[in-house]
Every structure is written in structure tokens, then in C-alpha cells.
Amino acid sequence: MSAPAKLPRWADLVLLPAVSLAAALLLSAGLVAVMGESPVTALRLLFAGAFGTGDAIGYTLYYATNFIFTGLAVAVAYHAGLFNIGAEGQAYIGGLGVGLVCLAGGSWPAWVVLPLAVAAGAGFGAAWAFIPAWLQARRGSHVVITTIMFNFIAAALMTYLLVNVLIKPGQQSPESREFGANAVLPAVHGLLAKLGFEVAASPLNLAFGIALAAGGLVWVLLWRTRWGYRLRVAGANPAAAVYAGINPGRITIGAMLLSGALAGGLGLNELAGSQHRILLDFPGGAGFVGIAVALMGRNHPVGICAAAVLFGALYQGGSQLSFDLPRINRDLVVVIQGLVILFCGAMENVWRGPLAALLARLRVESRESRGESQK
Amino acid sequence: MSVSPERVPALDLRGIDKRFGPVHANRAVSFAVRAGTIHGLIGENGAGKSTLMNIVYGLQSPDAGTLLVQGREVHFRHPREAIAAGIGMVHQHFMLVENFTALENLLLADGAAAGSAAGRAAAREKWDRLALDHGLDVPLDAVVGELPVGVQQRLEILKALGRKAEILVLDEPTAVLTPAEATQLFQLLGRLRAQGKTVILVTHKLREIMAVTDRVTVMRQGAVVAELDTAATSLRELAEKMVGRSVLLQVEKGPGFPREVLLEVEQLAASDDRGVPRVKGISFQVRAGEIVGIAGVAGNGQSELLETLAGIRTPTGGAIRLAGRDVAGDDPAQRRRLGLAHVPEDRLKLGVVAAFAAEDNLILGQQERPEFGRGVLLDRRAIAAGCRQAMAEYDVRPGDPRLRLGAFSGGNQQKLVMAREIGAGPQVLLVGQPTRGVDIGAIEFIHRRLVALRDAGKAVLLVSVELDEILGLADRILVMNGGEIMGELPRAEATEEKLGLLMAGVRAEAGHED
Structure with a gap:
């Protein structure tokens, strides 16, 4: 009886997220006003901080890269009917794979190290997702619970490794030594400089391109291959999958492996692309933001890329905002990000009904006015 | 066909029109349901029966046309208002909480507080009496999910009657029933008619229409194509009106030649x-x-x-x-x-x-x-x-x-x-x-x-x-x-x-x- 109201496709994909975003920003503006700052100024600073200069755009896209990887990871699992909350841990362990290859490949040429680093990031991430996947497929342990637990295990494992094993000798902070120059993903400003374009320096690196390519690959896999078809059937109607001769357990494992591999891409961007060493807590919650990104992007690669840029802009513009307006501190920026997640992810269906009613009324009115003009 | 005195129809639909985007679900639908009768509404899937009944029950509002209940014009914006006007609906998929007992479901429908033991006892007495009055056998303390579908359906009917429904709409009620349960249901509908209730039976099964209804309205492609006294029609005529062409009720089939x-x-x-x-x-x-x-x-x-x-x-x-x-x-x-x-x-x-x-x-x-x-x-x-x-x-x-x-x-x-x-x-x-x-x-x-x-x-x-x-x-x-x-x-x-x-x-x- 209370099925969600049907919206036309364009409204579902564009109008609804836009309305949700506007509502979140409006509420944030109210908060800013309460803090005694001008909401207009704050919004302008936020926007300028994210897109105003070349390096601002670079930072925005650099953050967006993480969110594309984790958003895709969540979306692939979602299409198989699985809720992967473990992108954070899979990204963390994926980064370990990237870092180990980069540390080990001291004297190898870049064209050997970097592809190996990509493979290791994907492989470690997939391996970390495999255990919950196997437990789900064979023992029925719910993947939501196990992936959450595996986030904690990943964090504890990484702390142990960085404090006791990988730490650079003779220093206090739990970080590995720096990667060699051959084990660093080229920065975008460096690449463009070679082509004769001068852009401001930023941590934006080749991982951004890899993320976009991963998005394309996910699209092809899900919507253009027989395996993707099987995966989507198993996710949409498991009983029909069995009827169609599809083994749901095998799909669960395959989807989670791909999901974990995609999450591992975050390690590539953060470690090989920007930090050039293994350090503590580098995923920084991006695995969880990926859930919001996938929700807002309708679990479609194009939507995910757009939503990732939005969240990247909030990260980058938000830190600029707290820098420029002293009364708006880092915590308020987190509040604003939280509001966007709340409105775009969790409360979207609040707007769906009224919006559908409004569109239906507009359509009837336009038809009536057409009908009258014909008379 | 009977020369009964001119009574106010229980339900009178006048020019009901409804569109969903390009789909014209109801085209100026008009018909009246006489009080104290069983009225059949038939049509193929997609003929607009469900939309029409949703309008009657206040789930949807018509683009045009008026609705009269017991001669009074009504404009329902919510099922609550339809229920208050004496309309009860038994959906094809029951609106019951499966892990509640029958009594708990009835309390829920009442909106009554179930907290006090005294309140429960009073409610039990009320529903017991109601069930007895209408010859509805429902075990009040059984968990609904464990009851056979036929009994669940009776519970839905009881629920509607408890809300003082005078007009009862049943949407494809026999789709989930065994033949024996269906027969029981029809007997029950007959008893309700004898008590003066009005029943609207929505179905696409012609035999049911022939078996229990007094009058029948046939819909096709959103419009009423015929309104007939059941006694004066036949299976074949109804089928033809419904489909819009003559249909074979029996498949033509030659002898088979089984091999390996x-x-x-x-x-x-x-x-x-x-x-x-x-x-x-x-x-x-x-x-x-x-x-x-x-x-x-x-x-x-x-x-x-x-x-x-x-x-x-x-x-x-x-x-x-x-x-x-x-x-x-x-x-x-x-x-x-x-x-x-x-x-x-x-x-x-x-x-x-x-x-x-x-x-x-x-x-x-x-x-x-x-x-x-x-x-x-x-x-x-x-x-x-x-x-x-x-x-x-x-x-x-x-x-x-x-x-x-x-x-x-x-x-x-x-x-x-x-x-x-x-x-x-x-x-x-x-x-x-x-x-x-x-x-x-x-x-x-x-x-x-x-x-x-x-x-x-x-x-x-x-x-x-x-x-x-x-x-x-x-x-x-x-x-x-x-x-x-x-x-x-x-x-x-x-x-x-x-x-x-x-x-x-x-x-x-x-x-x-x-």
C-alpha cells in the first residue's frame, strides 16, 4: 500500500538529489547563522574553497577519488543484494598491499612496481572481503555484521604492524619509511606540466584516472556481461536466481571479492598517490562515506562519480571554510557533511511523495491548458 | 428487474474519471449498487476495476465525477473517511499482522488501547458477539500467521464489520482459497446480504459471478461496457462482454499421439x-x-x-x-x-x-x-x-x-x-x-x-x-x-x-x- 511514489527517471536521478542537497544546505545555513556568521559568506567560501582555484579543484578531485572507489565497492555489493559496510577495512588492508609492494620494489622500474601495486591493492582488499563473503555464502553469517567486525580487526592489525613491524627504525610516530621515487603514482600537475599545461600543485594523481576507469569497468561488468546479469538477478530475486540455475553463494563470493578489490583502490590513491608511506588510519572514514555516495549515486557508476565529487567538494571546501571563518570549526564542517548524508541518503523518501504529487499536478495542468487552447 | 420500491442506492458512481499519465484507467464510469445486494464487478486484468475500488475506498481521488454513498455526496481523501462512511474493504493481500493474534489484529484495527486487562476482556466480548451474529468462526487467540488463508479472510471481514461497514468490497477474494473455502465464503456473503449489507465482489472468475451475485457490471479498458441482471445472462455473454469478442471457453484439441x-x-x-x-x-x-x-x-x-x-x-x-x-x-x-x-x-x-x-x-x-x-x-x-x-x-x-x-x-x-x-x-x-x-x-x-x-x-x-x-x-x-x-x-x-x-x-x- 505504501510503496514509494514513482518518479520519472530524470526526476529520480537529478531533481530528487538536488532537492535533498538544497534542504541540507539550507539547514546548514541556519546553523551557520546561529553561530553568528553570514550563511551567504560561508556558502561562497565553501564553494570557492572547493572549486575556486586550480589547487582547490585538485584537492576536491583527490578526495573524490577515494569516494569513487568506496562508492563503487558498496554499489557492486548492493547489486548482489549485499550490504558491504566493510569498505573501510578493505581499503585499509588494500593499502597495506599497495604499501608492501612499494616498499619492497625499491630498485624495480616504475612500470613494474606500479602495476604490481595496483594488483596488490585490489588483491589484499579482495582477500579481506573474502572471509565475510565465504562466511555468508557457506555458513549464513550476515555480511553486515562480519564486515563491521572486520573493520575493527583491520584497524587493530594495521596498528600492530605499524607500531611493531613496519615502523621506520629510530622514530616515534608509527609510519613506514618513505617509498622510492619509482613507487609513486605520478601527480596530475606533473603529467600536465609535461604536456605544457601549467596547473597548481595538488595531491591529485593518476589514481583518479584509475578510479574513473574502474567506474567504466564496473558498468560493463554489471550491465554488459553474463556474470553481471547473474549477479543482478541474485541480488534482485534470489529465488528466481536458483530457478535460473544461478548459484547464489558463488555470486555472493564473486561480488564481495570485486567489492573489496575496488575498496583497495583507496589505498592506491592515498599511499602510492599522496602520502608515499604507510601510516595509521589513512582511509579516514571514506569507506563509510562510500555508503552515502553509493546511495546518492543510485548505485550507478555515473551517479557515484558525481556524488563523489560533491562529497570531495564538501571535504575540501569545508576545511577551507573552517580555516577562513574562525567561528566555524572543523566539527561544524563535519556536522554539515553529516546533514548532507542524512538528507541525501537516509531521508530522501521524505521528498519523494510530495515531489511526485507536484509533478503529477504540473502535468495535469499543462495538459488542461493544452486542451483548452485546442478548443 | 424486481418491482421493489425505489430505494436509494448504497453506492452511486457518476462519471468517475481517472488518468495515470498516459493511461486512462477509468473513463466516465457510472453505475449504481442497490442496497442489500451482491453486486459483481468483472473485467480483465487492467480493465480499471482496482483503480475504481481504490477510489471508492479513498486510496485515490478521481480526476472527475462524483461518488454518492447512501445518497450523500462524498469526497474521500483517505481510507479513514471511507471507513467512517461505512465502506469496508477486504484486499487481495490481507492487511494483517501475521505474528499477532486475531484479537490483537482486531484491537489494532479499532485503534483501541490494548494495555488493560479489562479493555481486552471488553474487546473480546464485543468481537465474540459480532462474530457470532454474523456466523463468522474466527479463533480470537490464534496467531494469524498460523491460520489458514480462508480464516484470515474471515478475520478481515470481521474487522470491516466491526468498523460498522454497510458496504463491503472484496477484491478477488477467492484467488487464495480452496474450492471448499470459496463455497463457505459465498455462503457467508449470502448471510450478510440477508442481514441487509451490500457486497461488491471484484473478480475475473465468471463462475463466481454466476453463482452469487444479483447484478453484475462489466468493465473493459476503463469503461463500463455492460450492466446486467445475473439471472438474465450467461457465462458466454459475460465472457464476450469482458474480452470484447467471442471466446472459446474450451480449447479445441485433437487426439494425442504419445510416443517415447x-x-x-x-x-x-x-x-x-x-x-x-x-x-x-x-x-x-x-x-x-x-x-x-x-x-x-x-x-x-x-x-x-x-x-x-x-x-x-x-x-x-x-x-x-x-x-x-x-x-x-x-x-x-x-x-x-x-x-x-x-x-x-x-x-x-x-x-x-x-x-x-x-x-x-x-x-x-x-x-x-x-x-x-x-x-x-x-x-x-x-x-x-x-x-x-x-x-x-x-x-x-x-x-x-x-x-x-x-x-x-x-x-x-x-x-x-x-x-x-x-x-x-x-x-x-x-x-x-x-x-x-x-x-x-x-x-x-x-x-x-x-x-x-x-x-x-x-x-x-x-x-x-x-x-x-x-x-x-x-x-x-x-x-x-x-x-x-x-x-x-x-x-x-x-x-x-x-x-x-x-x-x-x-x-x-x-x-x-x-
Whole structure:
């Protein structure tokens, strides 16, 4: 009886997220006003901080890269009917794979190290997702619970490794030594400089391109291959999958492996692309933001890329905002990000009904006015 | 037709009009329902019956037209207002909380506080009396989920009566009932009429209309096409008005020429999901060029038998041979490759993915076939072309391969499933309840296809709870009861009486069995 109201496709994909975003920003503006700052100024600073200069755009896209990887990871699992909350841990362990290859490949040429680093990031991430996947497929342990637990295990494992094993000798902070120059993903400003374009320096690196390519690959896999078809059937109607001769357990494992591999891409961007060493807590919650990104992007690669840029802009513009307006501190920026997640992810269906009613009324009115003009 | 004094109609619809985007669901619908009668509303799926009843119940508001209840004009914006005006509705899918007791569900409907023991006792007394007054036997303390559907339906009716409903709308009430339960329901409706209630029976089953209604309104494509006194009409006339052309109620079918055995089942046993044995060592054969019908009251093991044959359920014993090869250990994909196709009983649960486009549903189970792609890739163009062709051949409307499957009517969904399974070119076709929730025009079409498949020398195993369907299609009839085959009859010897006895578990007399 209370099925969600049907919206036309364009409204579902564009109008609804836009309305949700506007509502979140409006509420944030109210908060800013309460803090005694001008909401207009704050919004302008936020926007300028994210897109105003070349390096601002670079930072925005650099953050967006993480969110594309984790958003895709969540979306692939979602299409198989699985809720992967473990992108954070899979990204963390994926980064370990990237870092180990980069540390080990001291004297190898870049064209050997970097592809190996990509493979290791994907492989470690997939391996970390495999255990919950196997437990789900064979023992029925719910993947939501196990992936959450595996986030904690990943964090504890990484702390142990960085404090006791990988730490650079003779220093206090739990970080590995720096990667060699051959084990660093080229920065975008460096690449463009070679082509004769001068852009401001930023941590934006080749991982951004890899993320976009991963998005394309996910699209092809899900919507253009027989395996993707099987995966989507198993996710949409498991009983029909069995009827169609599809083994749901095998799909669960395959989807989670791909999901974990995609999450591992975050390690590539953060470690090989920007930090050039293994350090503590580098995923920084991006695995969880990926859930919001996938929700807002309708679990479609194009939507995910757009939503990732939005969240990247909030990260980058938000830190600029707290820098420029002293009364708006880092915590308020987190509040604003939280509001966007709340409105775009969790409360979207609040707007769906009224919006559908409004569109239906507009359509009837336009038809009536057409009908009258014909008379 | 009677010369009764001019009474105010219980329900009077005047020019009700409703559009959903391009779909004109109701076109200036006008008719009146006399108080104290059972009024039938029939039409094929998609004829606009449900929309109309949703308007009557306040779930939707009409674009134009007026609605009069007991002569008073009303404008419902919410079911609450319809209930207050004395309209009760029993939906096809019950609105009950399954893990509550019957009494708790009734308290919920009342909106009454169930907290105090005194309140509960008072409520129990009230509902007990109401149930007694109307001859509704409902165990108030039973958990609803454990009650048979027929009893759940009675609970829904009781709920509506408790809200002082004078007009009771029942939407396809017999779709989930056994024949015996349906008979009980009709007796109940008769009693309600005798007490002065007005009943609107929405259905697409003509026999029910003929059996219980006083008057009948026929809808087609959103408009009322006929309003008749039931006593003055016939099955055939109603069917023609409903479909808009003359229809065959009986399939034309020549004699069959059975050849070699294609499907052989020996001492097959299977259990349901809870481990209760449902199929208890049954054996039979299906030959090329024949339709074997399995008759029986729903829930006697037919569903488990079909699922076991299709490979969805693992047998607990026995053998299944497909063209001589034992397939009991093979999964559904392997059996499909050996020439088995399956139209499942529960279309929406097993046979389709409602959220997918029609074209994506047409490759379900056949996603690995070479004609739908190259290597690991799918060929979208070939899939769309195949779907368009199947839609034309099976007269699926609308003929749009990209349309979401859930947006098609039940009959068109079933035609798509038939197109897919027959299109796979099977040697053996398993069919479960092929016309459940399907309108008359499509039923005729589906039956013809099954006979054509038989005439092409394929083996068809038909499981149906509709005796008419079994008698109309099968060459040989097996009757299941309690997980066993009670007897087998060639079509020529089968009568409703003989089958009815077997269905009730009374074995055929000795001498017939060998």
C-alpha cells in the first residue's frame, strides 16, 4: 500500500538529489547563522574553497577519488543484494598491499612496481572481503555484521604492524619509511606540466584516472556481461536466481571479492598517490562515506562519480571554510557533511511523495491548458 | 428487474474519471449498487476495476465525477473517511499482522488501547458477539500467521464489520482459497446480504459471478461496457462482454499421439523447507506428444514435486530420468541444457525479476546461451530483438522490451514467461498453474500454446488446481493427495465426480490398479 511514489527517471536521478542537497544546505545555513556568521559568506567560501582555484579543484578531485572507489565497492555489493559496510577495512588492508609492494620494489622500474601495486591493492582488499563473503555464502553469517567486525580487526592489525613491524627504525610516530621515487603514482600537475599545461600543485594523481576507469569497468561488468546479469538477478530475486540455475553463494563470493578489490583502490590513491608511506588510519572514514555516495549515486557508476565529487567538494571546501571563518570549526564542517548524508541518503523518501504529487499536478495542468487552447 | 420500491442506492458512481499519465484507467464510469445486494464487478486484468475500488475506498481521488454513498455526496481523501462512511474493504493481500493474534489484529484495527486487562476482556466480548451474529468462526487467540488463508479472510471481514461497514468490497477474494473455502465464503456473503449489507465482489472468475451475485457490471479498458441482471445472462455473454469478442471457453484439441517416454519419475520423495515430507514415493511417466495433468487441492505436494523436477529442490529419494538420463543430482542449469523448461507456479517469486526490464526477463535461465552474447559479454541488441519478436508472437502488451516487468499485467507477465520457456525449445515442459491471476483472453492463448507444444511432439506436465483446466488440456490425469498419487485416469474416463473423490483422498476401486 505504501510503496514509494514513482518518479520519472530524470526526476529520480537529478531533481530528487538536488532537492535533498538544497534542504541540507539550507539547514546548514541556519546553523551557520546561529553561530553568528553570514550563511551567504560561508556558502561562497565553501564553494570557492572547493572549486575556486586550480589547487582547490585538485584537492576536491583527490578526495573524490577515494569516494569513487568506496562508492563503487558498496554499489557492486548492493547489486548482489549485499550490504558491504566493510569498505573501510578493505581499503585499509588494500593499502597495506599497495604499501608492501612499494616498499619492497625499491630498485624495480616504475612500470613494474606500479602495476604490481595496483594488483596488490585490489588483491589484499579482495582477500579481506573474502572471509565475510565465504562466511555468508557457506555458513549464513550476515555480511553486515562480519564486515563491521572486520573493520575493527583491520584497524587493530594495521596498528600492530605499524607500531611493531613496519615502523621506520629510530622514530616515534608509527609510519613506514618513505617509498622510492619509482613507487609513486605520478601527480596530475606533473603529467600536465609535461604536456605544457601549467596547473597548481595538488595531491591529485593518476589514481583518479584509475578510479574513473574502474567506474567504466564496473558498468560493463554489471550491465554488459553474463556474470553481471547473474549477479543482478541474485541480488534482485534470489529465488528466481536458483530457478535460473544461478548459484547464489558463488555470486555472493564473486561480488564481495570485486567489492573489496575496488575498496583497495583507496589505498592506491592515498599511499602510492599522496602520502608515499604507510601510516595509521589513512582511509579516514571514506569507506563509510562510500555508503552515502553509493546511495546518492543510485548505485550507478555515473551517479557515484558525481556524488563523489560533491562529497570531495564538501571535504575540501569545508576545511577551507573552517580555516577562513574562525567561528566555524572543523566539527561544524563535519556536522554539515553529516546533514548532507542524512538528507541525501537516509531521508530522501521524505521528498519523494510530495515531489511526485507536484509533478503529477504540473502535468495535469499543462495538459488542461493544452486542451483548452485546442478548443 | 424486481418491482421493489425505489430505494436509494448504497453506492452511486457518476462519471468517475481517472488518468495515470498516459493511461486512462477509468473513463466516465457510472453505475449504481442497490442496497442489500451482491453486486459483481468483472473485467480483465487492467480493465480499471482496482483503480475504481481504490477510489471508492479513498486510496485515490478521481480526476472527475462524483461518488454518492447512501445518497450523500462524498469526497474521500483517505481510507479513514471511507471507513467512517461505512465502506469496508477486504484486499487481495490481507492487511494483517501475521505474528499477532486475531484479537490483537482486531484491537489494532479499532485503534483501541490494548494495555488493560479489562479493555481486552471488553474487546473480546464485543468481537465474540459480532462474530457470532454474523456466523463468522474466527479463533480470537490464534496467531494469524498460523491460520489458514480462508480464516484470515474471515478475520478481515470481521474487522470491516466491526468498523460498522454497510458496504463491503472484496477484491478477488477467492484467488487464495480452496474450492471448499470459496463455497463457505459465498455462503457467508449470502448471510450478510440477508442481514441487509451490500457486497461488491471484484473478480475475473465468471463462475463466481454466476453463482452469487444479483447484478453484475462489466468493465473493459476503463469503461463500463455492460450492466446486467445475473439471472438474465450467461457465462458466454459475460465472457464476450469482458474480452470484447467471442471466446472459446474450451480449447479445441485433437487426439494425442504419445510416443517415447521423455520424463520418468520413480519412487520420488521430497520434503518442504521445514523438512516435512511432502512427496512420498511417487512414480509416473510423461511421453512425447502428451499432456499429463496433475490435479489436486493446493498444498498436497504438487509444488514440491514441480520444484524437485525442476532441480530447485533436492529430492530425498528416488530417481528422475530426462530422456533416459538420471538427472536427480543435476542443478537447474544442467537440466535446462538437457531440454527441460519450467513455467513456475509462483511467477513473481520464482519466474521473473519484477524490477528488471521485460527483455532482461526473457533471458532468465538462458543467460548463458550463445545467441544472447559473445563470450562473457551479453549482446543487448540480440536480446532486445529476441524480446521484440517474442512479444509480437505472444501478443504481449505493451510491446516495449524496456518496460519494467512489474508494470505488465499478470496475463502479459505470464505470456512473457511462456514465450521464454517455450522459446528455449524444450523437450519437456513443466507448467505450474499457468493461468493463475491471468485474464480470460490470455488463458485461451496460453492453453492453445500448450496444446500446440504437445502437437509438436513435446512432453508437457501440467500442475493445476483448476479442474476445468486439467480436464480441458490433459490427455492423462494423475490425482495427488497427501503427497501420493491416488489414481490415474485417461481423459476419456475422467469426470469431475471421479476426480473429486480422488482429490479428497478416496482411492479408486480395486481392479483399476494393477
